[in-house]
Amino acid sequence: MDGSATEHIPVLADVLVEQIRLPQDAVVVDTTIGQGGHSLLFGKGLGPKGAIIGLDVDINAIRRAQSVLEGLPCRVILINSNFSEIADVVRGQGIEKVDFILADLGVCSAQLEDDRMGLSFQRNMPLDMRLDKRLKTTAADIINRADEKTLADLIYKFGEERASRRIARFxxxxxxxxxxxxxxxLAAIVSSALTKGGQWSKIHPATRTFQALRIAVNNELENLETLLGSAPALLGQNGYIAVISFHSLEDRIVKTDFKNNENNGIYRIVTKKPISPLRSEILNNRRARSAKLRIAQKV
Ligand SMILES: C[S@@+](CC[C@H](N)C(=O)[O-])C[C@H]1O[C@@H](n2cnc3c(N)ncnc32)[C@H](O)[C@@H]1O
Incomplete structure (x- = not known):
């Protein structure tokens, strides 16, 4: 299946729309267009001189977003690209400054259910995890080829999994x-390494190992750092950057970047503490439960 039937509910959308006020001719870069949920909301407020530039590494996400965003009053430019290349992509459109950069990190519900993505420990699918099929190394390549120490280090570093050595041995x-x-x-191997008598804690035992592999396969943390590094030069005065992250490794990177830029007089931090969804949003959208939103404004 291509997962297109799975509805993706944009996370923290109300808060974003409330906090980020844009003129009608604003240029928005949605660096993780996904199913176009956030862009649809912002695009409705733009006029014909405004633009949405949407990026995604997943070509199927670009296709889905294309149909969702059809009919918006503004220009919509969708590009199958990694957000680490944001500077080249924006300049390639002949645009020097933008008003809003949004990153809603991680994956969409549709991708989790898509067998071709190979991301889910809830269902059996080929172990792949490449969001961008142009990448060469799959999760199966790493799992079958890396030596035990490399595996343990990777699961520890990117999954913050204390039992990484035992999992790597298994x-x-x-x-x-x-x-x-x-x-x-893989889910069964990790479960057998971690569970005694079939007992689980609150989360599935394979959660951290799968997170670690996905981060490694897609080079997620380095790409995020490159995106954040490119943002100050692209944002016009008073332009916003907003990042929604889903685990502490990402959130730490965003927090540190915003703080450094504030100390250097480049950003004003809008969210002194990260904003989490209300209980009502989490009840309606489980994916929102670990979301943290941070917003900064270019001074
Ligand atoms: C959570 S979804 C975004 C959902 C979107 N905000 C919406 O409302 O529909 C994250 C998307 O980011 C994409 N993605 C992840 N890492 C990326 C990267 N480095 N560059 C570009 N897109 C990326 C994924 O393929 C996925 O489609």
Missing amino acids: IVERRHREPITTTGQ
């Missing part, structure tokens, strides 16, 4: 017997 033992090629196999 993975290496299993792959001596058969290659690990599906998400179901």
Whole structure:
């Protein structure tokens, strides 16, 4: 399936629309266009001189967003590109300054359910995890080829998983017997390494290991740092940057970047503390439960 039937509810949309007031001729760069949910909201407030530049590494997301954003009153330019390339993409459109940069990190619900993405530990699918199919290395390549120490370090660093060594040992033992090629196999191996008598804590035992692999396969933290590094030069005066993150590694990077830019007189931090969704939003959209929004404004 291509997951297009799965509705994606944009996270913290009300707060964003309330906090970020844009003129009708604003240029918005939605660096993670996904299913176009956030862009649809902002695009409705723009006029014919305004523009939305939407990026996504997933070509299917670009296709889905195209139909969602059809009919907006502003220009819509969608590009299958990594947000680490934001500076080249924006300048490539002949645009020097933008009014709003939005990043809603991670993956959409549709991608989690898409067998071709190979992201989910809830369902069995080929172990891939590349959001951008132009990347060469899949999660299965890492799981089957990396040595035990490299695996343990990766799961520890990107998954903040304390039992990383035990998980890596279980993975290496299993792959001596058969290659690990599906998400179901990996989820079962991690579960057997972590659960005693089938007992789970609050989250699925494979959550952290899957997070670690996805970050590694997609180079997520480095790409985020590059995006944040490019933003000050692209934002016009009073322009906004907003980042919604879903785990502490990402949030720490955003927090540090905004703080450094504030100390250097480049940003004013709008959200002194990160904004989390209300209980009512989480009840309606489980994906929102770990979301944290930080906003800064170019001085
Ligand atoms: C949570 S979804 C965005 C949802 C979107 N805000 C909406 O309301 O529909 C995240 C999207 O970012 C994309 N993505 C992740 N990392 C990216 C990167 N480095 N560059 C561009 N897109 C990326 C994913 O493919 C996914 O489509």
